[in-house]
Amino acid sequence: MNRAILVSLSLSAREKAEAEDSLDELAGLARAVGAEVVHRVRQSRFRPSPRTFIGQGKVRELALMAVELRADAVVFDHNLTPVQQRSLEDSLPLKVIDRTQLILDIFARRAASREGKLQVELARLMYQLPRLTGKGKALSQPGAGIRTRGPGEKKLEEDRRRIQDRITRIKRQIHSLGLRRSGQRMSRKRSPMPVVSLVGYTSAGKSTLFNALSREHAFTSPMLFATLDPVLRRVAFSDGLYFLLSDTVGFIRKLPVELITSFRATLEEIRESDCICHVIDLAAARSGEQAEAVEKVLAEIGAGNIPLVRVFNKIDLLPGRDELLTLQERKTVAGRVYVSARTGEGVADLKKLLRGILFQDRRLFHLRLPLERSALLPELAERGVLLKAAENTGHLELTLMARPDAVRDLLPDYAEGEPPC
Template identity: 60%
Template sequence: MEKAILVHLAIGQSVRREAEESLDELAQLAAAAGARVVERVHQHRPKASPRYFVGEGKAEDLARRREELGVDLVIFDHNLSPTQQRSLEDKIGAKVIDRTQLILDIFAQRARSNEGKLQVELAQLEYLLPRLTGKGVALSRLGAGIGTRGPGEKKLEVDRRRIKDRINRIELEIEGIHKRRESQRHGRRKGPVPTVSLVGYTSAGKSTLFNALSGAQRFTSPALFATLDPVLRRVDFNDGLYFFLSDTVGFIRKLPVELVTSFRATLEEIREADVLLHVIDISSPRADEQARSVDDILADIGASDVPVIRVFNKIDLLSSKDDLLARNAAVGDRLAYVSARTGEGLPGFKAKIRNIAFRDFRPFHLRLPGDKRDLASSLRRWAIVLKSRENGDSSELLVMADSRFMINYLPYLVEGEENW
């Protein structure tokens, strides 16, 4: 396990509390990557140094502490320029990585599917490209461990041209994935079944909630970014209605732009959803800040107009959970208080999902004559069939559908749902 020093630079009017909270999160990220944090360093400056980001004196202090503590790694809670990163490594005598590189490393460890691995490799190569010096660099020179996993493990002698060629090939493969996903989404959009996507800050409990709603056994862990690959499951209501539920990668403040770009195919699942479930860890002291970070990312990817239910999860960790559960009915359909782990609040929460996901749906009782029974198959493209039966020379169906798609079936409409 690599020993690490964490560094935070407070610029301008930043307050110490914000710096501590930011370093707390960086420590979690470092632990998720496999590092053991042995020291945390603060500095306050009017602006960042162009050469070392921190002041030269602080860089010299870091070099001394690295030697005294036997540290392998220095992690900055900021994004460093290529020049700053090289200058710091020369000054400190240890591997230096920034926040983006740390997050990319975690993603490289967590990616399981071919799609996820491609997206992470693309992000890492785009990060690496401006950091090459001279004609080329051996990736093996970067060493092993945190910050070099993923494409760096291949230990190839590379240059800018070969990296650009690899980026182009990956982009073509990801574009193929994007087209397949778009085709699948198009098929779902043409159908009557709503898609509901879970979003939220990493470690808010999205995958646990996914399992609680769908009955699936998706891997869950308190570790940051425990799951990267999106997954889709069907969730049924007792009356025959159902929706598709998708789980997605967790967000984090200052999410690297390289990841937003390379994970475009995954993030579009969020933008194209009918309803978003924004999962918030209500037990976190930074719940408000984390929720704002998610809202900002949703705006960046063009998902601000998708209806959202804000789901305050982990109420089982609060002493006031009974008061919150009592408020569930009073706060409307756009807020919910639940515990995905214990199941508290979930029945009422599912009712809220139903109210929003099926807000434009209503029941239709249809009677199709014998010579029109073929309409039943086409009807399933636009409606969810709740019940059906043969009645002499006709077929009767009770369906739920958006009125806009039922115009062609109005001649066969029967008033009421009698005798069902």
């Protein structure tokens, strides 16, 4: 695909009002695979055509436009049925691509890990399976006998069986990798280290914020879906407390169901978090709708009840940012914070807010134990964050951050502790 025409169909007044923004997003997706957008086509109808999605007149208009603009592809801002896609390909001198196919192509280019590549392949095969009949132009007609099949039909059945077998094998491999990931999550749950997941609409600045918090250098790029595989880093506070920070795949409107299904194991990383930071691009024209799309998916994957911090990013790009910052303290208490991940402004406020959320049920224990009880040290370190350990006059002096119940059965005399500062 080199030169693409974009097509949008509005079925309601609301869709018509949002069509331009949705086409802007589709144009970004097309550019992500190296295509040049040469024209945009919009149509309003009460319902899509079962055969060609858009009206026959608009199909003829597209055919003439394709020749005039030297376009080689038409991209629909919708998901087409196999029948619609096949009919459009019969009527147009163009490659016909729908939104799901385009997103799957981008994911295939971005996947880096073995699990990520398998998840994308699974999604693509699930998308292709019901569309095998799209090759019908090459199929021979069945013979006269009731049980007779032509070579085209046999080839179709073989292709379908081969894809189904491959889907089964990939699901087994993903399940195996998921069990390993689940074991890693269980290990983290047994450890005292809380986990924070960064989520957000694609290109909201998650990876830039990830770098600002962790002072590491994860891959950052204006490309859509630059991060597909979860990345974990340890983030420390000045007093020695710390948490694990996870950067995850970006969300998007109309995220294909095949991808949600295939990436469920990866999305479970979010579901198992102690806190979610939802990064919102304040500079985006439809930031509110993008935020709704993200939180809708969070609810769908069972992460709706996890403590959520809304991180409004890119304040450096806003003309009225000073007025925003005067509200910073009150907004932070309300579970939202304004930052510029690029300049670092507001990141310290975010860390302060996260510290209060992650360690609100922890207590600070100052322990003085006889040396003969030093065998408890490894277990205490597993049950909390060991901030200090020193030997002094025949005793171990420890400073431990932990939940009271984690300490109670080992050291009943120290069951209460004190709130962290």
